[in-house]
Amino acid sequence: MALLDSHVFRGLASFVFSLAVVLCPGRSSGDVAASELTVELGVSGVWKLGHAVPARITLPPELAGQAQYVVFESIDGDGVNVRYQQKISGVSSENSDFWMTVRIGRNKTPLSVRVYDDEPSEGEPVASGQLLGDEVVGLPSDQRLVLVLGETMGLEEVVRSSVEGGASFTIAQVSQAKGLPIDWRTLAGYDLAVLSSAGDELINSLTEPQIACLDTWVRRGGRSIVCLGTGEPLPEILLKWIPGEVEGLINVRNPGAIEALVPTEFPLRNLAVNRIGFPAGEVPPAEILLALRSGNQSLPWWISTAYGHGKIDVIASDLANDTLAQWPDRNLLWKKLVGDSLGANRGDESPLAKNVSDTSYLGYDDLAGQLRATLDVFGGVRVVSFGQLAAVLLGILVIVGPVDYFVSVRWLGRPQFSWFFAGAVLVAACIALTWFYLSIRPNEIRVNTAQIIDIDTRSGDVNGSLWAHVYSGTARTVDVQVVDNQAESVGATLQLDWQPLPGRGLGGLKSMQSLSSGMPAYSVIASSGESNAVSVQGVGVPAAGTKCFSSTWLSHTEIVGQSELQELDVADQLSGQLVNPLSVDLREPALFYHNWYYSLDSRIPAGGSFTIAPDRIPQGITRRLNRRRVIDDADMITPWQPADRGNLDRLLELMMFYSAANGPTYTSLHHRFHHQLDHSHLMDSDLAVLIARVDDPWASVQVDAGGQGGVEVVQETDRAWCRILIPVKPPERELSRFRADGSSR
Structure with a gap:
């Protein structure tokens, strides 16, 4: 009988399980898809802590038409979980890859990705994936980083070697077009981009968003080296970057000027050089740093030009050609070419290494740390120093000690009165300190902001960077958004995220301590509207503490006058x-x-x-x-x-x-x-560069306390500086x- 009951029970269980599978096919497909969802961080697996990181997510082909939203769960610099949410677009069964931009504040922290077929708050994920802690290892936030499209052309010969200033760097090489992200913010951590027209097949296969990503990054202040090979015609992006017209190849038998550029004992012979011509009768729109002689011709070989706020160096030869590839001192030439971008002007001089130890007590060794400390000062918030606190405690000890003894024993002659006296003093001290704490801690929300706005009068292009610190006297959750205040701005694209702190100080990216204090997870939500605005929702601000944010934006403005x-x-x-x-x-x-x-x-x-x-x-x-x-x-x-x-x-x-x-x-x-x-x-x-302060900030931070009505938001410091080309x-x-x-x- 027991055996029969067992068989009946097993059969009934199998029937119920089969019925559940039939009635819940969506959940089952999600479980299957979860094992097929893949996530790749960075460019060729290379990324930096605290900087914007490109995440390439690959969906199973059968979910390409079903997936609508993606949520990437990361961790910020304070150790608080942050969820990045965006709408999925541009995927198909033939191409199920898409990009999203996130920040990661801790190494070796598990990360998760979930894909939904509806609003994330209204359903279960149809697919999910996870990166284990050992898979989440980024470069330090201050590591030099070079993006190479195509061949490295021998640049790897000087990686982590001494260049001007003793800098070392890492190469992120893109060998296939699909490996280049589409958001210029993900390139902000790069010091240099190297391209060669010899790899025109790769460059020509880049999509318009990828080309715009590179172009915007350079215009915002990035630096690039472009080496011209023998491929024709030139890719579209290089036509925009080269300050002249490529008119064909010339064989230079004795490029002695290159030999004079670096200390070498090995001669160069028969170098293929692209002839770059400029409009007749006009001053070249670039600086010719090195020219080679071929007969009676002077051929510009190393040309430097400003592109927006960035800089492009054009080399009229392919550094991977046989002549230079076989030259023993090509690495010295590379050091000369990249030294300006990766060396002394980035702050790696040996005197700095000695001076940094003198500032280690501050908890930061970067200007970003001093900026964060400066914005943490609120005029309406009184800060009690450690010395003042120690003085108060010492005063209480003096009162309940010597003063109590003098009053109770020596003066009144009633030692038992000491119990009442000390108790009354401690109760009064607690009441006074509580009142003092409430009086110096404002109940309203206070905001400090600083911003730098770059404007190019030739094109009207505007790009800005903003940092905001939000203070709250009591623990609460807030929603934060950045808006463009300029009526003349066209097509503004604003982004907002948490603000990292480089270094090993408290809350720093290299610190192993967590400042989460039980703060709830919050969301960074990308809008699907035309403005592409991003809002941070449900972020927790600790009592008498701050939460730090950073923002960037692009727009176009009307130029009312030309100098x-x-x-x-x-x-x-x-x-x-x-x-x-x-x-x-x-x-x-x-x-x-x-x-x-x-x-x-x-x-x-x-x-x-x-x-x-x-x-x-x-x-x-x-x-x-x-x-x-x-x-x-x-x-x-x-x-x-x-x-x-x-x-x-x-x-x-x-x-x-x-x-x-x-x-x-x-x-x-x-x-x-x-x-x-x-x-x-x-x-x-x-x-010429005109800098000036403006009274009306280009962008402003809006803080909403959510359901906590009646909370006042006070804007304290709000400094905006323009840098105009x-x-x-x-x-x-x-x-x-x-x-x-x-x-x-």
Whole structure:
């Protein structure tokens, strides 16, 4: 009987299980699909902690038409779980790959991905995948990183070798077009991109979003080296980047100028060089750093040009051709080519290594850390120092100790009274401290922001970077969004995410400590609307604490006026009419050109102008950046204090021109995390840079306390600086020479 009951039970169980499978096919297919969902981080598996990371997700082909949303669960720099959510688009059964952008704040932390066929809040995932802790290992946030499309052309010969300044770097090589992401933010952690037209098959197979990704990254301040091979025609993106026309190959028998560029004992012979021509009778729109002789011709071989706020170096030969590939000192040539992008101007000089130890007590060794510490200072929040707290505790001990003894024993002669006296003192102290704590802790939400806006007057392109700190007196969850305030802006694309802190300090990316304090997971949700705006929802802010955010955006604005500036024939200086190209007033403006800066009026109104006379004498750029002063016939530099938290304007200025200010030795801090903001390379171009503060911020942060009605949001610090590119005409002497020659080749 027992055996019969067992068989009946098993049969009934099998029937129920089969019925469940039939009635729930969606759940079953999801379980099967979960094992097929794959996730790849970075470019060729290379990515950096704290920076935007491209995640390529591959769906099973049968889910390509069903999947609607994806949720990527990561962890931020404070150890709090963060969910990135976006709508899936552009997938099909033939191509089921898609990209999303995330940030990862801790190494060796399990990550998960879930795909839904409806709103994530309304259903179960149809597929899921997970990356185990051992699979989540990124590079340090300050690691040098080079993107190579196609062949490395021998660049690997100098990887992790000593270049100018002792820098080392890692190569992320893209060998197939599908390996390049489509979001320019995922390239922000790269120091350099290297392309070769010899790999035109790879470059020509890039999609429009991938080309736009590369192009936008360079325009925002990225640097690229383009090597010209023998392939024809040139890919579209290279036609935009090369400041001239490629007119064919010439065999240079004796390229001695290259041998003179590096210390070598090995001669070069018979090098294929692309002839690059410029419009006849015009000054070349680029700087020719090295030219080779072939007969009576001068062939530009190394050309440097500004592209937006970035820089492109064009090499007229393929560094992978047989002549250079067999040259024993090709690695020395590479060191010379990449030294400017990966070496001294990025803050790796040996003096800095000695100075950083002096600032280790601060908990940061990067300007990003000082920026974060500065924005953490709120004028409406009173901070109690450790010394003040120690003084209060010492005072209580004195009262319940010697004072209690003197009053109870020596004066009143009633030792038993000591119990009542000490108890009353402690109760009163608790009440007083509670009242004091509530009085210095504001109930409202307070916000500090800083932003740098880059504007190119030639194209009207605008790109910005913003940092925001949100303070709350009580623990609460908030929703945060960044909005564009400019009515003239067109097609604004804004992004928002948590703000990383490089280093080993408390809350740093290298710190193993978690500051989550039980904070709930929050979501970073990409809008599917035309603005592509991103909001952060349900983020927890601890009591009397802050949560830090960073934002970037792209837009286009109307230029209301163009400047007419020209370089003088002597002294490398300017004259002409400087025009405010914006519809807002410019405060505290300064004009930079080459190694000079011009002090201007304290305010230039919207559309207003300022005349720079030929006899106006500028000052050296370090007079402004390092605050050089002459005191008692001695040239003195105002020292920079890495611990200073009260000079936000100067800090932003140093971030914009770190190398020009000799930042490593001057600040004793690195500038690696936001290195793309350092546009000191523009000092070598034929562009003037106008910096100024604006009263009305270009973008603003909106904070919503959700269901907690009546909570006031107070905007405290809100500093916005513009960096405006202005073209400069060449000197009249140079113009006359090229007009007389009838050619600029």
